[in-house]
Amino acid sequence: MKKEMDEKKKVGVFVCHCGRNIAQTVDIEKLMEKVREKYDVELVEDNMYMCSDPGQNLLKESIQAKNLNRVIVAACSRDMHEPTFRSAAQEAGLNPYLVEIANIREQVSWVHDDKEKATEKASKIIGSTIEKVIRDEPLEPLKIPVVQRALVIGGGIAGIQAALDIADAGYEVTLVEKSPTIGGHMAQLAETFPTLDCSQCILTPKMVAVSRHPKINLLTTSEVVSVDGYVGNFKVQIRKNPRYVDVDKCNLCDDCTAVCPVVVHDEYNQSLSPRKAIYIPFPQAVPASYVIDEETCLGIDPLICSKCKDVCLVEAINFDMQPEIIEEEFGAIIVATGYDTYPIENIGEYGYGAHPDIISGLDFERLLSANGPTQGVIRRPSDGKVPKTVVFVHCAGSRDPAKHLPYCSKICCMYSTKHALQYKHLVHDGTAINFYIDVRTAGKDYEEFYKRAAEEEKVIYVRGKVSEIIEDGDQLLVKAVDTLLGEAVEVHADLVVLATGLVPSKGTQEISHLLKLSCDSKGFLKEAHPKLKPVESALSGIFIAGTASGPKDIPETVSQASGAAAKAATILASEFLEREPQIAQVDPTTCGLCHTCINVCPYGAIYLDEGVGRITVREALCEGCGSCAAACPSGSIELKNSTSEGIRARIKALLQG
């Protein structure tokens, strides 16, 4: 049942000369005559420059004088001045959505030379626009309430930086980290290239800042289990797993580890050294507290040992802690779930990681670290001897589409060079040999760092891929080809470090399903636009920072974190999100709940509201593309101010006369 068009449509048409741009091939007088004669319009006026103040005043005065309720400006492309004319009309008291632009410049005067035909075409375009404007209804921009709180998933350097920036901007942040401490992989590094800053020295102040920031609610040993809702109104469920140690009471006296009978591999030290079932990941861990590893502890429920509880003077240990589901609402989400390294166990040519003296880059970082298993003295894991010859293999399992990762992970050349340089510092008479395909030094001062390692520290760079590493007595025979000299090369090394690339972390894969974020072919999260929207995801209100979207170094990660934080803050900045009102609406009388629209909507903006049994459009998510209206087999969905009947009328008007 058509709404009766009660109020008479009083249309004002304003034709712009645009100096000579339009007037040169469109006969303005004839055009105005044609429009007056062919179409039911209240008035037709013209002006040299409609976008100028006199032009806009003409518009405003005419609206008030003739109380026009529809306006058409026949001028340039709507991208140019639609906002100009809409706000002018608004000042004159007319709803801005009742103003339409007829493009007779880019689409007519600039591209045609036959004056008569150009004028005729301009008249048809105006006629078609009239059909649209008389069907337009007054609209208000949609106002979507925003929960002014952000969620950051992942407690590595990216998550830490993002959380701090948002909190500093004055908004509450919940930072969720799956492991017992924040810090991520950066906490495992000894020093960082190219400045050789001690990684802990530059990271721990930010970690402490997180723990002390009043606006940041830190949830470690926690993971996000479900995310519903949409930008401004994400309903999130977080499961906080029990630590079995009360963070506030524990004073890090370390008495408990002495009595704990369980000894297991220490993941923080890349399993190169042991830890107990009750442990602190590393001294500067945040939150500063011990934690009981439920899997390796002899038994909490039923309680088997409880030796640690007996010696804990401050009674910080509590076996009755249960997993807890926390439900919170957020206006924006930042995903910073980090990376994992490509496992050396996958690389058969280099011994599947079986030999103790063939280790990964992160293993070597731990050997270099003062709080590492060898207190910073480089010792071979097999016999603890200081290695005299160390081979660093660049692109281990990278740039190898046939068997391993096809892509380059950007940072391995730099951290291998750093490893060689640090090794030479510590073992002056040692020999460091780096096998590489290309040494990629694309960051600030990276090339100088590489020159320093090669020329000052005399690290030997051999251009060639290592074909095989086999045990030879108590040493390792490294076979390769020096492609510059064109000869085979064999080196007897005491230790081999494989510089493996970066792959999406397990957390990244899980969160992509949870948030329905699409991934690229390598499994990293896909940005909304690789060049222009690097920190936005395809879903509005959800942002991405750091290595979750691909391999990158720490400076790039931190800048992305701040970028994502800024984007999130813009959403949280206002109580309401304003959105274009031309969205879809569903007529339940003819809708047969066939789910076509739900599956067609690229934004998941349409859902079946079980309560009322009706298909409903989420105002916050609908972008007004209209795909659902074209697909709806019962014709029940229409776009506001862009109905199918309206478009039909516009086509018909173009073809008339």
Added chain:
Amino acid sequence: MNQELNPNIVTIEPVTRLEGLAKITVLLNDEGNVKDAFYQVVELRGFERFVQGRPIEEVLRITPRICGVCPIPHHLAPAIAADRIYGVDPPKTAKLLREMMALGHIVHSHILHFYAFALPDFALGEKKEPGTHNIIGLAKTFPDVAKAAIKARGDAQKIQAMIGAKATHPVTVIPGGISKGVTKEDTEKMLEMSNNIVEFGKLGLKVFEDLVVKNKDQMALINSDAYKMDTYYMSIVGPKNTLDFYNSQTVRVIDSKGKEFAKFESDKYLDYIDEHVEPWSYLKFPYLKQIGWKGLVDGPNSGVFRVNALARLNVVDKIETPLAQEAMENMYDVLGGKPAHHTLGFNWARLVEILYCGEKMVELAQDPDFYGPKFREQLSKDMITGEGVGAIEAPRGTLYHHYKTDKEGKVTKANIIVATTNNNAAICLSVKKAAQEMIKKGQYNDDGLNKIEMAFRAYDPCLACATHAMVGQMPLKVEIYDSKKNKIRELTRKL
């Protein structure tokens, strides 16, 4: 009221109480006696053309619209053709369900014809005012018979709907079987309804006994030469020449003496049947190829043959079910042995067939495989042989569906010879004979014209089927032309 006119042309238009559109034009000579009669079918819709290019499984859902009174045969015959195109033999459960549908359909169609179309002529005596000689009129004079008929036909339709989703224009039969089986409860309901149909079958024969067989004039009419024709008879027969409405594809033809003239598998039909075209009717005239088209004449050397109920009973040697076999023997005793040529005998044969169907349906519903789990084979495109013929005994006689498809299973050519078409020549002859009887020296009355229609109605012609090719017109129109060849009256009857 007699018509004191000396028209030379009598046209009955539309022929009523039948399915489809036709008209009879009767030419009188100077003395006012019938020189010739033309039964013109005025329908042509073009199914053979507009199924071209359609996938065979979709064609199965288009061809039922050839006829709304007998859609089931036009769903099953192409399905049999499709099975052969895929070279597949459907599982037993599917065959049982398909047969049940076919039998239920025969019951519905025969009841509809006998009680709505034919019985009023017998039961309500001389045709007085129009508008009474029909189901409504019957319901007034024989309420209990009418109610029982409506109940039995309703049951038959319900059974078909349980298996085919819809009784009119079923959809579930697909190449290789059927889209969904039935439950045990449904089967029990069908059993109960089938038993009811058997009882109704007996009642039907008893009614016919009282109203017709015991009525001298009616029997005289049936036995009168006007309603006899000496033709060949064709029907599908089961393995031991038994009555069979689904399982067999063997066609048997007997001559007017009852001797077997031909026996062939359905896919050889082109060697035995040809169709002749007349400019004054959209319906073609099939005839036996070996004998040839000798025009609208009966007798042994005319290729004209008859199908439909009486033809079937003439052709089969035996009916497997006891009650129906006994009813058939009783019929032939009265009609003077096999084969019987009495056109109005078709009505009696239909009642025998209703009884047979009822008994066979009871048998099917008691078969444990009836509601079995495996009701279709999974087919694939590489099984497609590209050609298949499916034949079936529709209520109105033998029906042939012949399809050629491409590798994808899309129909490239279709040829459909429909039951009523087979009877076209015979109908023309019967109408002419009846007209010669009923119109003497230009004298005829409403009852006379209805007697002509009875000759036509006995064949229960389904013209929508017959001319599945074209759009029709009012059922049967009567046009009267005088000897000077100008049309005096288009309709002889006044309200």
Added chain:
Amino acid sequence: MEVIVMNKLKVAVALGATCAGCDVAILDLNEKILDVIEIVDFVFWPTAMDFKLDDLKALKDGEVDVGLYHGAIGTEEDEEIAKILRKKSKIVVAFGACANFGGIPSLTNMPYESKMFDVVYKESPSTSNPEGTLPQKETEIEGTKLTLPGIRKRADSLNSVIDVDYYVPGCPPMVPLIEQVVDVLRVFVEKGTLPPKGAVIAGQDTLCKECGRTKPETISYKEFVSPQEVKEIDPDLCLLSQGILCLGPATRSGCGALCTKMNVGCRGCLGPTDKVDDHGLKMISALTSLLEVEHEEEYTEEDFDKLLEKIPDPLGTFYRFTYGVSMISKLHPDKEE
């Protein structure tokens, strides 16, 4: 139930290019037909009663209360009968898919290589027609002219030749719809009120709501599978989501989902909703939108072309019953190649 009827409704049932399935549908009211006779007098129903065209012509204009017309307009005489029915009836109801949309007979309007007469009377393998005789509108036999009605260029819907008051779609209209018609007649008899002109007596929304099969989270299929080639048809899950072609989403409800209950896809015999002017185009838009919608970003144009190639006979499948009134059938072929 006792119905006090002041005067019985005079009802006429006329037919055009029909299969008479609609007549059977009325008779399928079974016992209820006796109630119908209480409030209705059939003054014209050739299939079931002995009325001739002249009986209809003899009635006074407007004497018939309700004229039902089933079958498409296929010959000139169908058109003539429709016009007579219109003149004689206060209310005309288009009954069944043929009268409503042109139905299956309007499939003949589609373009085919061969002409209808050639297919039926020349190319049919079982026809021996050496002289190539074809049916003629007029034939001279011994001085008398035998006439046949001419075949129209198109088989059309009832409302293409006369003004229609109400529409009862369906092929044939299902018992629940006919019962609705009987109710409308009863209310008309008792209270004299009628639904708004042009109303379609069936559901106003589409079949999916009535079908009751569950809709999975995502409906995305690679190609349509013909029912005989699919391994197994889930009796509870939406057929379309199993890749079985079903026009339910674009077709009115009101039939009780008879076909989908039996694992068979709907072919749209109740036609589209009021808002849709071309049933086929709407269904095509919905179906192609869901074709591989889950992985569409991995497809190139050529991949999509291959997928679309596999959609079987779109014209014949998406316009099974509504080609007569479809927009696309109003386009004409270009003369030149």
Added chain:
Amino acid sequence: MSTSKQEQESGIKNPNPKIVLFLCRWCSGKGADLAGTSRLNYPPNVLPIMVNCTSRIDPRFIVEAFLDGADGVLVTGCHFGDCHYKTGNYKAYRRLSLVAKLLKQVGVNPKRFRLTWISATEATKFVKVTTEMVEDLKKLPPYWSDENGGNSDE
């Protein structure tokens, strides 16, 4: 508008074809505007209508355009992967390709309907496509003209 002498020789059957041109607001619309700002030239026979996305185009619009007197319909949108609404053009391609098949099946000359992608920078391609289509349709008679069997059905 009868065809003048020399136009007939050069095979012009329709000097002034009417072509409905669908532009999408983000890519092809901007490409068309760029053709304007770059002062390129193309025949005025294309009559533009702007929609948010090619996925807004309901197949009925194409047929309705012909029924309203168009000689041709040209739909332009974003290349795969560029769509502002992510996957609008994928759906548009599938829908309108099947419509093209139907138009061909009912005998409409395939030259009268075209679907092509034009990015915001491809002004030259836009001009080439529109000019080509106008030239093609000039060689065909006006769609509804009697000469083309337009109003031939009685």
